């Protein structure tokens with residue numbers, strides 16, 4: 001089997017999802033799984049382990065974490081000599097499967113390219129898929145796909161009866177340890193031994209996929225984490241704790257204390273502004289953490305409340321104060337622009353808040369540098385904001401420019417994501433299967449290449465800037481997220497009433 005990551009080795013090997021599936025698959029006595037990455041050369045991708053081309057495998061499993069990687073998915077398939085559209089494949093071609101957060105939220109834009117798409121987490125879906133593959137190997141492709149279509153969490157576009165597919169998740173994470181299986185320096189976080197601490201998030205920010213796609217919140221036990229860390233520390237000096245809300249782990253303080261006693265240096269992927277305890281920050285600083293990232297997301301209390309991030313200014317300033325107290329060298333604050341109902345006044349509120357944070361850091365004279373990361377708000381399928389319009393590129397550019405002009409001269413570094421590419425992301429995140437034609441036609445991955453392909457198909461992608469009526473059938477209605485009926489609409493209603 002091939003495990004395909006539609007981006008470079010350097011990026012892919014820091015992805016714990018890829019590491020987990022590699023370990024899981026190779027743990028079966030009758031399975032050999034090899035890795036393929038996108039090379040960006042237009043040449044056929046070959047596996048790292050045995051240098052085989054993709055078309056020689058029986059099964060190819062793509063993991064697709066980001067919408068902008070959709071272009072690379074198409075590139076890999078085109079270069080492999082395998083028919084791009086699943087309906088054109090026959091018994092001589094691999095069965096091509098996709099999974100990952102983007103697929104779970106909205107499988108439609110890529111659906112025509114895949115024989116089947118996994119909705120949810122891989123661990124509970126994989127055993128049944130493998131069993132069908134074993135039985136179906138050497139048999140008729142349509143019978144194998146029909147059998148896959150009967151499995152929970154598996155969407156086979158060719159055999160879909162229109163019935164929804166229920167998202168699957170692992171009930172007990174301790175049964176499925178997730179850690180770096182293949183260690184390499186040639187990756188973004190190559191000096192860390194990565195450990196997954198938890199899935200899901202206790203917060204319910206209304207723009208964020210995590211609270212719906214990865215719910216419920218599940219934590220790994222302290223013991224299982226320590227056992228894994230002990231192994232990792234034979235190979236690396238630092239442990240990287242991964243998860244959307246690592247700071248929500250009920251035994252975080254004890255975990256950090258024990259890791260320090262084991263001599264581990266530390267790194268953490270996410271900290272919430274609240275609660276953020278001094279002992280946790282102390283342990284992180286002792287463990288060599290040099291950068292802390294916090295995400296207020298909006299500058300004004302009104303907008304924070306509207307998006308579901310119920311932090312007061314005092315919460316944020318107090319968190320900044322605690323970070324500076326520990327002498328941590330770098331503080332990053334994440335904000336979004338183009339949020340629903342946002343006005344120029346909300347942008348000025350980001351400026352004022354950033355100045356106040358800088359003031360707190362300067363009072364400590366500890367040399368902590370402040371940087372601000374700005375991302376345009378992109379409405380995502382499966383969130384309470386899925387019906388809302390995205391702001392136009394001109395507005396987004398204007399707001400980013402205002403922030404940059406106000407903050408940069410005061411020694412606050414400003415980094416931002418491209419509004420134009422965020423718009424492409426927005427189109428892909430809420431698109432339907434007609435987008436597959438556009439993706440297939442893109443001859444060069446650039447904004448002009450994208451626009452030409454959209455124009456060539458005569459597709460109206462301005463839906464990204466329109467508010468969708470709540471009664472409209474959503475392109476991803478095949479996905480059953482497992483949420484209480486009406487929950488997302490109710491959340492949107494509450495937000496707009498703020």
Ligand code: SF4
Pocket residue numbers: 201202203204205208209210211244245272
């Ligand atoms: S934005 Fe962060 S805090 Fe909010 S739900 Fe998502 S992961 Fe949790």
